[in-house]
Amino acid sequence: MTSSLVIQPVMEPVIQPVMEPVHRSGALLDQLARRARLRAESELAPLGLRQRHLVALTVLRCSGGSTQQALSSTLMMDGTNIVGLLNELEAEQLIERRRSPQDRRRHVVELTAKGLERLGQAECALAVAENEVFGTLDDAQRETLYTLLLQAVNGEGSRAEALRE
Amino acid sequence: MTSSLVIQPVMEPVIQPVMEPVHRSGALLDQLARRARLRAESELAPLGLRQRHLVALTVLRCSGGSTQQALSSTLMMDGTNIVGLLNELEAEQLIERRRSPQDRRRHVVELTAKGLERLGQAECALAVAENEVFGTLDDAQRETLYTLLLQAVNGEGSRAEALRE
DNA sequence: TAAGTCGTTTGTGTAAGGCAATCCATTTAT
DNA sequence: ATAAATGGATTGCCTTACACAAACGACTTA
Structure with missing residues (x-):
């Protein structure tokens, strides 16, 4: 009797197999890269x-x-x-x-x-610079970050190269 | 009798508690950000x-x-x-x-x-642009990448803010 | 009342990077 | 063999993103 307004969610969300992540990493990536770069330049200058x-x-x-x-x-x-x-x-x-x-x-x-x-x-x-920039990541996290970045970078590049060579 | 040249690694590496990762993510970060930015700009222009x-x-x-x-x-x-x-x-x-x-x-x-x-x-x-840039990462990997970036970015910024406010 | 602070405006300088034209050396197609 | 295409180098021009400095108005604090 109390069921008039409430729409039953009966298994409905299951229909979409994978909830596409709404998160866009571009902005974060850009900003983190900026910080890393600014910080790095001063170490690289010498x-x-x-x-x-x-x-x-x-x-x-x-x-x-x-x-x-x-x-x-x-x-x-x-x-x-x-x-x-x-x-x-x-x-x-x-x-x-x-x-x-x-x-x-x-x-x-x-x-x-x-x-x-x-x-x-x-x-x-x-090392010093990156310790500051990635300060809130522990070593394991930094390593997975590195791995992910590497994988992403290599992917894009090698597709073009694969066609060429 | 065959043991003269081989130095036994008996538990030796255990002495150093954490192997500091030699990997520097700065360059990768920079380059991936560049790709993402270039790709993104064309989608953002409209x-x-x-x-x-x-x-x-x-x-x-x-x-x-x-x-x-x-x-x-x-x-x-x-x-x-x-x-x-x-x-x-x-x-x-x-x-x-x-x-x-x-x-x-x-x-x-x-x-x-x-x-x-x-x-x-x-x-x-x-979405389209990032699908290309992060093409080699599956959804789970993209999500952890996002999380790591977020954590890193927030860390740096909030330290300064913590002092201020 | 004086001094410091937040934001704004203007102006100047620099560095990154795209784009186009031209040239040379070399390769490939005719 | 000659012509066309390609990889690279050089030059010049232009745009954009920034940093930095100076001066100003509004406001706050000493």
Whole structure:
């Protein structure tokens, strides 16, 4: 008798198999990245690096050599800017451009020993900064965050590469 | 008799209680944020928004009203630029500046109903973009990523706020 | 009443980065 | 073999996002 106004939810939500998460991570991602970058730049300055360099070096270490086009695509940056970025890194002998034997128009960009070392120094110097930025995450959480970021980053990039090579 | 060269690892690694993770997330974070931003901007353009606006709106919704100083601190952006950003949002009536009753020098910035709605539309429009950017993450992973980002972002910001208020 | 504070406006400077044109070396197609 | 296409480099121009400084009005606090 008391049932006139109340609509019965009888198993109704079960119909939608997966509740699409409403959360958009973009804004958070942007903001956290901003904090990390601002904080990082001050640690990187003594090493003569900026974040953009670090990103490039990281990508290069991870991929173990890459053509400039590939870099342009994974960094999502215009080719001309890649040239400038690489020029800066090459001027400090952190990277090397070698002509590809297969196609001598191409440059294969690789980390030098010095570059690898510098990158290591940078990461070491960044420990402090990241401890502040990720202060509220414990080590396990930081690790899963790292894993997720890595997986997301590699996914996008490799789809384009898969088509190409 | 075959034991001369091999050093026994007998329980040795147990001595260091926690292996500090060598992974630096900064570069990955930066790059993923860049991808997300580039991808997002094209979806946001029809709504007359850019990512900076979205971040501000998101922060405002989350905090439910904030003083401009607080915004300046959580967004880590110069006060004068906050003014400009808010001017743009106010021009579209997405936010409102009210003078604080406690201290009439201060502006309390709040989302309007229209602002809340627009933010919702934006997030809805961003579903496609984020599906691409986070394509390799399943729903559960995206959710934990979101949670981690949220936790990290809130941590940093609230430390400063805790001191202030 | 004086000094400090919040927000606003204006103006200046810098760095990141896109886009287009031009050039060279090389490869591929005809 | 000659023409067309491609990878990269260089130059120049333009936009945007910021930071920073100075000056002002409104307000609060000492």
